[in-house]
Amino acid sequence: MRDIYLLKFGGNALDGADGLRRLAHEVADLVEKGIAIVMVHGGGPAISAEMERLGMQPRKVAGVRVTDEAGLEVAEKVLRQINGEVVAALEEAGVRAIGLPGYFCTECERKKPYTALEDGKEVTVDLGLVGEVVSVDEQTIFDLVDERIVPVVYPIGGMAVDDKVQHLNVNADTMAAGIAAGIKCREMIAITDVPGILRDVHDPSSKIDKVTFADLDALIADGTVSGGMVPKVEACRKAVNAGARTVRMVNGRDPENIITDIIINGAPKGTLIVKE
Ligand SMILES: Nc1ncnc2c1ncn2[C@@H]1O[C@H](COP(=O)(O)OP(=O)(O)O)[C@@H](O)[C@H]1O
Ligand SMILES: [Mg+2]
Numbered sequence: 001m002r003d004i005y006l007l008k009f010g011g012n013a014l015d016g017a018d019g020l021r022r023l024a025h026e027v028a029d030l031v032e033k034g035i036a037i038v039m040v041h042g043g044g045p046a047i048s049a050e051m052e053r054l055g056m057q058p059r060k061v062a063g064v065r066v067t068d069e070a071g072l073e074v075a076e077k078v079l080r081q082i083n084g085e086v087v088a089a090l091e092e093a094g095v096r097a098i099g100l101p102g103y104f105c106t107e108c109e110r111k112k113p114y115t116a117l118e119d120g121k122e123v124t125v126d127l128g129l130v131g132e133v134v135s136v137d138e139q140t141i142f143d144l145v146d147e148r149i150v151p152v153v154y155p156i157g158g159m160a161v162d163d164k165v166q167h168l169n170v171n172a173d174t175m176a177a178g179i180a181a182g183i184k185c186r187e188m189i190a191i192t193d194v195p196g197i198l199r200d201v202h203d204p205s206s207k208i209d210k211v212t213f214a215d216l217d218a219l220i221a222d223g224t225v226s227g228g229m230v231p232k233v234e235a236c237r238k239a240v241n242a243g244a245r246t247v248r249m250v251n252g253r254d255p256e257n258i259i260t261d262i263i264i265n266g267a268p269k270g271t272l273i274v275k276e
Contacts, residue, residue, distance in 0.1 A: 036148075039086070
């Protein structure tokens with residue numbers, strides 16, 4: 001059995017190019033010690049910025065962005081670029097890394113339309129070209145980590161339509177959890193721009209050290225957990241259910257180190273997500 005650590009980080013998680021360099025050096029030291037690492041990254045803020053620059057109007061239903069052909073094209077272009085930067089930073093730190101689109105190592109399907117409330121009315125939310133992971137080609141990932149290569153996945157999924165592959169935009173947390181489940185990772189660490197789950201989003205000292213699934217239900221129901229934290233929480237749940245021994249959220253701007261103390265010393269950082 002391989003002990004694989006899956007690191008997911010969002011577009012805002014790291015402090016710019018310096019933050020990425022720091023993370024790359026931590027990954028280099030860990031790989032040197034024989035630890036297997038898979039990375040999945042997002043790029044939400046950069047995608048939104050590029051759409052704005054192109055004058056594209058985001059269409060939202062019940063607060064969630066709908067992805068059409070043009071939006072998918074922008075997402076794909078921006079994510080590919082970020083992916084190149086992540087791989088370059090890792091290589092510069094001495095890591096052998098390979099950038100992969102999600103569709104290279106997963107099968108996805110379109111997220112089914114669901115009902116939600118908008119202005120007090122029930123509406124059907126169809127997110128368009130948005131996907132969810134249904135299966136993972138774990139052998140592709142195992143073959144890479146066995147060679148001490150770090151796969152760096154960006155969240156564009158694919159589904160077979162006739163004999164073509166339709167690409168789909170996938171939330172990076174959702175992609176990470178799908179892969180975490182497929183490879184039965186040892187630990188999933190969601191690196192984000194907050195210290196963990198906060199009781200008050202505006203107060204970093206209100207971090208919750210450990211949450212159970214029941215706690216999470218309550219935190220979502222009363223609105224404490226909202227926005228991008230919701231898919232992140234659901235991704236963590238999925239990873240726990242899939243048997244990841246540890247699942248946590250940590251701050252990518254930690255001035256000391258982001259992941260080393262956790263992986264090497266079992267340091268209690270961030271928010272730990274447990275079943276009960
Ligand atoms: N209870 C909460 N605790 C912490 N963050 C929260 C909470 N509720 C909502 N958030 C928001 O979720 C954000 C993290 O999600 P997101 O913006 O999608 O980041 P990422 O790029 O890491 O996926 C935080 O920056 C914060 O604004
Ligand atoms: Mg997010």
